[in-house]
Amino acid sequence: METLSRERAHGGEQVVCRHRSESTGTEMVFSVFVPPHAPGARLPVVWFLSGLSCTHANVTEKGEYRRVCAELGLVFVAPDTSPRGEGVPDDPDGAYDFGLGAGFYLDAVRAPFVEHYRMRRYVLDELPALIAAEFPVDLSRQGITGHSMGGHGALTLGLSNPNRFRAVSAFAPIVAPSQVPWGQKAFAGYLGSDRALWRRHDAVALIEDGARVPALLVDQGDADPFLTEQLRPELLREACAQAGIALTLRLQPGYTHSYYFVSSFMDDHLRWHAQRLG
Amino acid sequence: METLSRERAHGGEQVVCRHRSESTGTEMVFSVFVPPHAPGARLPVVWFLSGLSCTHANVTEKGEYRRVCAELGLVFVAPDTSPRGEGVPDDPDGAYDFGLGAGFYLDAVRAPFVEHYRMRRYVLDELPALIAAEFPVDLSRQGITGHSMGGHGALTLGLSNPNRFRAVSAFAPIVAPSQVPWGQKAFAGYLGSDRALWRRHDAVALIEDGARVPALLVDQGDADPFLTEQLRPELLREACAQAGIALTLRLQPGYTHSYYFVSSFMDDHLRWHAQRLG
Numbered sequence: 143m144e145t146l147s148r149e150r151a152h153g154g155e156q157v158v159c160r161h162r163s164e165s166t167g168t169e170m171v172f173s174v175f176v177p178p179h180a181p182g183a184r185l186p187v188v189w190f191l192s193g194l195s196c197t198h199a200n201v202t203e204k205g206e207y208r209r210v211c212a213e214l215g216l217v218f219v220a221p222d223t224s225p226r227g228e229g230v231p232d233d234p235d236g237a238y239d240f241g242l243g244a245g246f247y248l249d250a251v252r253a254p255f256v257e258h259y260r261m262r263r264y265v266l267d268e269l270p271a272l273i274a275a276e277f278p279v280d281l282s283r284q285g286i287t288g289h290s291m292g293g294h295g296a297l298t299l300g301l302s303n304p305n306r307f308r309a310v311s312a313f314a315p316i317v318a319p320s321q322v323p324w325g326q327k328a329f330a331g332y333l334g335s336d337r338a339l340w341r342r343h344d345a346v347a348l349i350e351d352g353a354r355v356p357a358l359l360v361d362q363g364d365a366d367p368f369l370t371e372q373l374r375p376e377l378l379r380e381a382c383a384q385a386g387i388a389l390t391l392r393l394q395p396g397y398t399h400s401y402y403f404v405s406s407f408m409d410d411h412l413r414w415h416a417q418r419l420g
Numbered sequence: 421m422e423t424l425s426r427e428r429a430h431g432g433e434q435v436v437c438r439h440r441s442e443s444t445g446t447e448m449v450f451s452v453f454v455p456p457h458a459p460g461a462r463l464p465v466v467w468f469l470s471g472l473s474c475t476h477a478n479v480t481e482k483g484e485y486r487r488v489c490a491e492l493g494l495v496f497v498a499p500d501t502s503p504r505g506e507g508v509p510d511d512p513d514g515a516y517d518f519g520l521g522a523g524f525y526l527d528a529v530r531a532p533f534v535e536h537y538r539m540r541r542y543v544l545d546e547l548p549a550l551i552a553a554e555f556p557v558d559l560s561r562q563g564i565t566g567h568s569m570g571g572h573g574a575l576t577l578g579l580s581n582p583n584r585f586r587a588v589s590a591f592a593p594i595v596a597p598s599q600v601p602w603g604q605k606a607f608a609g610y611l612g613s614d615r616a617l618w619r620r621h622d623a624v625a626l627i628e629d630g631a632r633v634p635a636l637l638v639d640q641g642d643a644d645p646f647l648t649e650q651l652r653p654e655l656l657r658e659a660c661a662q663a664g665i666a667l668t669l670r671l672q673p674g675y676t677h678s679y680y681f682v683s684s685f686m687d688d689h690l691r692w693h694a695q696r697l698g
Contacts, residue, residue: 149676149678149680149681150641150643150672150673150674150675150676150680150681150684151680151681151683151684152683152684153684156680203481203482203679204481204482206484206486206487208484208680208683208684209484209683209684209687363428365428394428395428396428397428398427398428400427401481402427402428402429402434402486403427403428403429405429405430405486406428406429406430406431406486406487409487
């Protein structure tokens with residue numbers, strides 16, 4: 143693991159690292175904020191999964207999470223959104239919503255994507271082991287959140303691993319990728335036509351199929367241009383109501399899909415996670 | 421004035437605008453954050469002057485000022501750091517420390533810079549009038565701050581206009597440009613060899629020559645790579661001690677010159693301004 147930068151911030155350290163990933167077969171870059179802490183302490187960790195076209199850098203620069211992570215004693219990790227580099231296949235037209243920057247937090251089964259697009263394994267297994275080896279985290283206290291495609295990732299990984307993630311939230315998530323254009327394109331490309339497989343990577347379908355967490359916090363801007371076609375939070379509301387999941391879904395008036403939206407509600411999400419991570 | 425973007429953030433609005441400037445003879449871009457406020461209210465305003473190579477965008481994206489401006493009811497304005505565009509002369513070698521992105525908040529007197537490099541007039545006269553006409557600000561309550569070259573700008577404009585700026589602070593400022601390479605290059609290029617003229621744009625010289633403000637807040641990272649050659653806060657400490665100016669100079673351990681440093685102490689500066697702006 144190579145440290146690309148290490149900066150003092152809000153009393154802690156904002157670190158950016160690169161490492162060779164066995165999951166993706168590529169080099170991967172991630173960022174970690176470590177708040178001020180007592181020597182020897184092991185801290186709860188919140189994973190932030192980013193959206194289409196992003197890298198670790200977007201939330202690291204614009205997410206405004208460090209002050210409250212320092213206050214609450216949370217480690218904050220931001221992975222990349224896909225494998226990258228020579229030999230990694232991309233969308234044939236170079237579109238932003240598939241391929242590079244658009245890994246959808248699943249393990250592809252279709253050629254040519256199966257070789258490198260293994261973001262689920264990377265985020266669930268490889269990166270936590272690396273983080274635990276290199277940083278003062280307590281893996282018994284993990285929360286997960288994310289934005290847009292990363293909100294999809296947070297919800298699906300959280301619902302699939304309720305014993306691991308004690309807190310799950312999302313900002314403007316794609317709640318039902320099987321039912322919307324972004325998700326249908328990605329799932330067809332990475333997973334093929336097997337709709338049963340799609341359901342294992344779709345938050346609403348997972349809930350319909352029995353996945354449960356105690357509670358979810360979701361913020362969504364009502365001026366988000368992707369609200370009605372791609373995000374459709376009402377589908378999550380219906381699924382949670384049916385399933386008895388305590389969903390707090392807040393429609394935030396006037397907010398769009400940008401990091402101005404994410405950063406405005408970052409404090410609330412991190413406090414929500416900290417309450418549940420003890 | 422053209423609105424380039426308008427985004428809901430922290431309950432207020434982050435706006436980016438472009439306008440034709442009479443001062444610089446170019447189009448200029450700036451950002452304004454307007455916090456939530458009662459209809460008809462006129463709010464205190466804090467000017468943030470950015471450093472070498474920056475535009476309005478650096479602090480707008482990385483400054484982490486919106487949450488506390490919303491809490492305190494402060495308007496926050498971030499101008500560009502120089503004129504830009506076709507016909508605007510740059511450093512002959514394209515260096516980052518002169519010309520484009522390096523206006524030093526003064527009005528040039530030397531050709532070919534005299535025609536467009538009029539950032540002092542722009543920041544002191546033209547932009548406040550425009551802001552007051554278009555946004556709900558109270559120009560009787562202005563504070564000024566900035567980073568690096570922009571810290572130099574905040575100190576010199578603040579010291580030169582103590583009746584206008586009721587609060588003056590700076591992050592890692594160039595306190596004595598006449599005595600350091602960045603400032604000597606810029607002043608020679610924009611102002612020529614008249615050292616008496618240089619002193620009117622040098623915070624330490626201004627204080628030596630009688631300029632006074634009641635108090636200054638300055639933060640400086642002790643791991644800043646420019647600390648000993650370009651920034652030299654001890655010169656400001658000595659000048660303030662001689663002059664009886666209540667300088668709060670905080671050397672922040674481990675911090676560098678980046679926006680990780682600026683954002684870490686933004687809250688403190690804005691609270692300090694709000695106290696003085698009523």
